Amino acid sequence: MSSSLFAASAMEAPMSSSLGAMGPLLRKLHALLAPDYRLPKPLKHGIELLKEDLEELSADLLEQSMADTPNHKAVYWMDEVRELSYEAEDCIDDMMLRHTGDGAKTRPVRSHRVSRVKVSRLFKSIKPRTRVSKIAELRTLVLEASERRERYHLDDCASSSSRVFTGHNRVPGLYGQLTGFLVGVDDLKIKLTKWLTEDADQQLKVMCIDGPAGVGKTTLAKQLYRELGEQFDCWAFVRASRMSDTKRLLGDILSQVQRCRLPSYSCEVQNLIDNLMKYLQDKRYFIVIDDLWETTTWDIVKSAFPDGKNYSRIITTAETDSVALECCGYQSDNILKMKPLGSHASAELFFSIVFGSEHRCPDQLKEVSDRIIRKCGGLPLATICIAGLLASQMDNSELWHHLQKCLCSKLSTSPTLEEMLKEVLNLSYSSLPYYLKTCLLYLTMYPEGYTMWKVDLLKQWISEGFITAKEEKEVEEMADSYFYELVNRGMIQPEQINHNDEVYSCTMHHTQCQICDQAIRCNTVAIAITFLFWTSQMFAF
Incomplete structure (x- = not known):
C-alpha cells in the first residue's frame, strides 16, 4: 500500500487502539483550513504544514500497526505517537474552542492509558504566546517522532513483517x-438428549460436560438448551467466570426462571437461594451453568436447587476434573468427557x-x-x-x-x-484491522462472562467515535457490519439469536478476554469510557 493510501486511510479513521486520535486530529485540522475559519495567513500556513507532517506520520503509524509481530522498538514508538496524537488533539480542540467560542466537541475520557513519553509536560511548558507558536511546537514534536522512527530503523522491521492479514475484505455472512455448528459430537448429543427427555429417574440429576477450553462444551450445552428447554416448566442458561460472583449467578438464574427483572444487587445470597428454592420447589426445571471454575461456587449454588422428584435436570460445563466431579457428586458416570x-x-x-x-x-x-x-x-x-x-x-x-x-x-x-x-x-x-481491534478491546470493559446486548454495543461504539461515516444511517450499518465481522471471525460468540439468524446478544470466550487484556497492558491501548459508568451496581447479575 502506498504512503498516500496509508494517509488517506488514517484521515478516515475513527478513534482507535492502533492509530490513537490520528483520524479525528487530521479531520479537525482539515476543518480549520476551511474558509469559514478565516485564519491569518501565517497560522493557516503552519496548520497546512502540520497536517502534511501528521499525514506522513500517521501513514507510518498505520503501516507499523499492520505488522504481524512488531518488535519492542516498534511498540514503544507506536505508543509515543499515539500519545502525541492525543495531546495534539487536545491542543487543537482548545484552539477551535477559543476561535469559535461555541464549545467545540471534546474528546471522551480515556482509560487504560499509560504515557511512555510525557508529552503533556512539553505542552505545559509552551507559553500561551500565539497560536502560530503552538502549531510550530506541535510540528517539532511530530518531526522528532519521525526522526526516531528512522533512528529505530522501523522501516526495515515493517517491510520484513508480513501485512497480508489486514485487508479490509468483509467476511461472508457465516x-x-x-x-x-456441531460436528463430531453426535454420540454425546444423543446421550444428553435421552438423559434430558427419556430418563425415568424422577430425582434431580446433574450432568457435567468436561473438556479443555475451546473444545465446544458451551456450543453443545447451548444447542441442547435451545432445543429442549421449553419441554420443562422453567429453564435458565447462565455463565460463570474465573472471577467467582455467586450473587450474580444466582440472580441470573432467578431472573430467567421467573421471566422477570433482575433482583436488586443489595439482595443477600441467602435470600436469593431461598427465593429460588421456593420458586422451583414444585416445578420441573432445566438449568445450564456454563464455565464453572470453582468448587466453592457450586457448593453454594447447588443449595438453591430443590429435589422435588419432578425429573429436573442440571447441566454444567467445566475445564477441570475436580470441578466436574464436585458437580456430579463424585459420580464419574455423570461426567461427559468432550475430546478434540x-x-x-x-x-x-x-x-x-x-x-x-x-x-x-x-x-x-x-x-x-x-x-x-x-x-x-x-x-x-x-x-x-x-x-x-x-x-x-x-x-x-x-x-x-x-x-x-x-x-x-x-x-x-x-x-x-x-x-x-x-x-x-x-x-x-x-490479523484484525485496526477498526475491529478497537471495537473488540472495548468489550473488555464488561466483566468476564457478561452477556452483552448488540444494540447497546453498537450505540457505545458510535458514541465513542469508533465508527466514521457521512450519514447517520451509514454509521449504524457500519457498526452492525463490524459486529458481525467479529462474530464471523470467532472473536465473539453469539448468545441470543432469532429465527432469522440475527444476533441479539453476545459474549467473549475467557481465553479471548485474556488476549485482549494482554493487548491493553502491553500496548497501553486507549479506550474511551464516557458512555458507561463502571460500578459494581451496574453489573450486578
Missing part, C-alpha cells in the same frame, strides 16, 4: 452456520466455513489447509477463528502459506491444547 475433534470432523468444520464444502477447496490450497487444520488441535473455537480469517482471503495463497508458517514457528514443539488455542486466538486477534 454467523448463522457458526452459532450451532478428529481430523475428519476438523476438516469438515474448516472447509464448510471457508468454502462451503471440502470439494470446493482449490487443489493448490489443500495441502496447506491440512497443515493449518492440524495446528488447530481439533479445537472447534481455534478452527472457527482461523477459518473466519481465511474465508475472506480465498484467492490469497500467500496469506495461507504465511499463516501456516506462523503457526508452525509458534507451535514447533509439542504444544498443549491450551497453548494451541491461545496462539491461534492471538494470531486471529493480530
